[in-house]
């Protein structure tokens with residue numbers, strides 16, 4: 330056997346390679362600034378999605394030849410392109426506003442180093458190519474004052490978070506300041522349990538955190554009842570408290586990146602209840618900025634419409650009639666006027682554009698008050714996606730038969746038995762369960778509701794511990810419900826077959842051929858969720874792959890497809906339900922909650938799914954009713970609406 334080089338030598342080679350990668354990234358970045366300069370002349374938009382598609386497809390193919398996974402290559406280059414777009418935008422914006430071109434910025438932000446605001450301020454300065462002079466403040470008022478008095482060039486204020494919503498105090502301050510909004514920064518909030526090194530989870534007794542951070546990690550904290558939460562004014566204070574504590578067993582909730590400034594390490598990562606947790610910050614400055622036309626712009630204005638029926642609708646119709654997309658609407662009370670609200674509106678339009686100028690002048694005629702707070706570059710680059718076919722290696726691709734019809738193979742509808750229910754025999758079925766749960770009692774309550782209101786199968790969430798899997802099995806048995814098991818790996822097929830009544834596949838597993846093949850060789854029904862970018866053909870092809878191995882008990886499940894919108898959630902495709910019902914003999918379910926966080930939509934979507942010909946629904950139910958899940962009473966109402 331050839332002698333291995335020493336570890337230190339291999340590591341040096343990796344270090345050298347990483348350095349070359351950085352050099353190349355820097356060179357690539359400077360080339361993209363040349364592209365920006367040429368677009369400044371030609372007025373071409375910065376973003377060119379067609380070019381990105383070509384570039385990604387080529388790289389995925391080249392990467393594949395070198396044994397690199399398509400998803401890996403795509404995600405690396407999506408990040409590089411995002412950086413390129415945001416940098417080009419900042420570069421052109423700075424050229425349009427030469428007074429902002431300074432070697433260093435004094436930036437006022439909440440808390441101290443390590444806070445999420447600090448990370449956002451660092452990102453803002455980096456993007457502008459300026460050094461960051463920190464002005465940590467104790468309150469939002471102090472930030473505004475620092476900028477108003479000229480002590481700071483910019484102030485950074487958090488305005489919303491994807492899991493805890495809008496920050497009302499900041500909205501209220503915007504009503505009373507003459508500062509302009511001149512930018513926005515979005516950062517991913519990745520809460521970790523930060524400790525001094527050498528601590529174990531069992532030793533932690535106290536966790537410091539900002540109230541919002543603590544509430545965003547409620548599920549983790551509930552699972553660790555020995556840890557007492559202690560509220561502090563900012564994430565930086567939380568880190569500081571741990572760094573300066575002489576007690577053992579103390580921790581802070583914060584980011585790994587921020588904690589590094591305090592020499593803290595992440596004991597647990599991914600603490601937030603929601604996987605996708607982002608905060609948006611606005612940048613305020615004494616003067617407004619101009620956004621070049623090539624850069625996607627956002628404008629924020631406030632308006633008071635007066636108290637008359639339909640006043641807000643009339644105002645919004647003005648935006649519609651000028652083809653302006655509103656991306657945020659928030660209302661806040663007006664100080665000293667109990668009867669009226671101030672509306673905060675974000676639109677995707679440049680203040681210099683004809684359409685927004687016209688819309689604003691129309692709004693001034695029909696409302697009581699309109700004031701523009703600022704126009705600024707959008708800090709949101711929706712990644713360009715490749716289709717499932719582009720991501721699938723050609724030699725392993727599922728047989729592509731456009732217009733695939735499984736009906737021609739089996740004209741009569743298949744019936745799949747799930748516990749006491751026969752899916753596909755004309756009765757509309759309800760399958761339900763919590764997204765996740767900690768205590769057996771939570772699951773029992775849902776199971777009881779299912780059996781009381783006529784549901785047939787219980788799902789228990791993914792990533793269950795052994796103990797939870799046993800509880801799920803026992804609970805389903807006691808309530809005489811079929812038990813659905815999430816499955817991720819082909820190796821799990823055999824062991825799970827012994828306990829569950831049906832497999833539940835995640836939408837991102839629709840293309841996992843090894844898993845589909847293994848399930849195809851088993852005798853358990855499988856619920857095949859449609860991938861978010863999968864066409865109906867691809868969905869049916871995945872079903873056909875399972876059936877080709879022998880298992881005919883496939884249930885299709887429509888759980889939303891990606892739309893052109895930049896939001897996180899997808900749209901339930903009811904047209905596809907009708908189409909697969911026509912083109913296949915398989916039972917079809919709809920998962921109405923997976924399209925939106927708004928649970929008010931679950932009932933109408935369920936009724937619509939039934940009308941579109943679905944055989945049942947898969948519903949998220951939890952006694953707390955949190956995270957877009959129905960609570961027990963709401964679930965009862967849904968069943969009442971379905972079955973009378």
Ligand SMILES: O=C(O)C(=O)C[C@]1(C(=O)O)C=C[C@@H](O)C=C1
Pocket residue numbers: 361364365375376377378380381384409410413414417
């Ligand atoms: O080629 C361009 O037009 C660029 O702006 C460069 C680039 C890139 O970084 O590759 C960035 C943004 C565009 O959407 C496409 C490609």
